[in-house]
Amino acid sequence: MSWKESMFSGESKRTRRLRVCIIYSVFLFFVASAAFNGYFSKTGFLDNVPRRSFVRIIEGTADRPFIYRQLLPVIANYADRVTPKAIPRKLATIRGDGGGRIYEKLFRSPIAQDPVYSFRYLVMYLEAYTGALVAVFALFFVCRSEGFQPPTALIASSLLILLIPYLQCRGGGYYTDFPEVAFLALAFLAVQRLHWLWLMPIAALGTFNKESFLLILLTLWPFLRLRWGKWYALFQLGILELVGASIYLAVKSHFKGNPGVPLEFHLYEQFTFFKYPPNLIAKFGDVYGFFVPEPMTIVPMAIFAWLLYRGWKGISLQIRQHAIIAACINVPLYVIFCNPGETRDFSMLYIFVLIALAVNLSETQAPGAQVPWKTTL
Helix, strand or coil: CCHHHHHHCCCCHHHHHHHHHHHHHHHHHHHHHHHHHHHHHHHCCCCCCHHHCHHHHHHCCCCECHHHCCHHHHHHHHHHHHCCCHHHHHHHHCECCCCCEHHHHHCCCHHHHCCCCHHHHHHHHHHHHHHHHHHHHHHHHHHHHCCCCHHHHHHHHHHHHHHHHHHCCCCCCCCCHHHHHHHHHHHHHHHHHCCHHHHHHHHHHHHHHCCCHHHHHHHHHHHHHHHHCHHHHHHHHHHHHHHHHHHHHHHHHHCCCCCECCCCCCHHHHHHHHCCCHHHHCCEEEECCEEEECCCCHHHHHHHHHHHHHHHCCCCHHHHHHHHHHHHHHHHHHHHHCCCCCHHHHHHHHHHHHHHHHHHHHHHHCCCCCCCCCCCC
C-alpha cells in the first residue's frame, strides 16, 4: 500500500467528496476575487465618465442606454433606505490594521468617501463581486452538466472568468459584466436541469441587469426544443421573451426623459478602426497590471480561433446550435452598435468559449477521447 493509500484508507466517500468540494470552492473563490480585482482596480465604477458615472447611475440621471442597467443600483438604493443609519456610520469609522478606514482601504474614488454615497458604493461593490463569484461557480457546473470531469470544469471555468478582465481591455469593464455572466450560466443550468419556469426569474433579473439578456434568451432555443419539443419550446421562449421585454419596456419608459438615445450606432467607428492595420497588429492594453496585446489583435485572435476550431468537434450538438444562433445575433449587433475593439461585447458566446476550452483541456488529458456530453452534477 502506498503512502497515499494509507493516508486516506479510512476516509469515507462522503468525507472525500467534502474535502474535494472545499478545495474546489476555495480555489474558485480566489479565482473570482482575482478576476473581479482585475476589473475593479482598473476601471471601478467609471466615476470620471460623466455619462455613466456612479453618481449619475445611482441617482437615475445617467445617459441612455447605460441607465437601463438597473438591477444593482436599485438594490443598492433599497439597501440604503432600509438599513438603519447607524450601520453606515459605523462602517465609515471601522479601521484596518494599518489605521485606514474601510472605504479608504477598498476604494480610491473620492465618491466612495462621501457619506452620501459611501454605503451605496460598498453595496454596489459587493453586488458586482457576488456576480463574479456566482458566475465562476455556475460556469463550473455548466461544464459538469456537459459531461466534463471536475478538474477540467475547474480549469475551464477559472480560465473564462480570468479572461473577462482581458476582454474588457479596451473600453474597460462595467458593473453589469460579471452579473451578466452569472445570469447567462444560470440560464444554461436551468434550461438543462430544472423546470423551465425557473427561467422566468432569471429572464426578469437578467434583463433588469442588462437589456441585451433579451437576446441571450433566444440562444436557449436548442435546449428548450430538445427537452420539451418544438411547439412547447416556442411557447416557453415566447413567455420568457415577454417577461424580459416587460422589464425592459418598463425601465425604458421610466427613463425616457434621460439624455442620450436608446441605442448608440458605431458602424462608422468600426470601419475606421478596422481599416487602420496597426489596430490589429500592435495595440496594447493594461490587464492585471501588465501591458499585453489587446484581444482583437492578430496573435490573440489566432489563438482564440485555433482553440475554438479544435474544440468544435468535441462540443455537443445543442452547444453548437447555441453558438451559431449566438454568433448570428452577436456579431452583427457588435458591428453596428458597439465600440470597436470592445471584445467584452461578445458575451453571448461565453458558453461556447467555455465548452471549447473544456474540450481542449480534456483532450490534453486523454488525447482522442470522446467527451460524455451528459452526466450528473
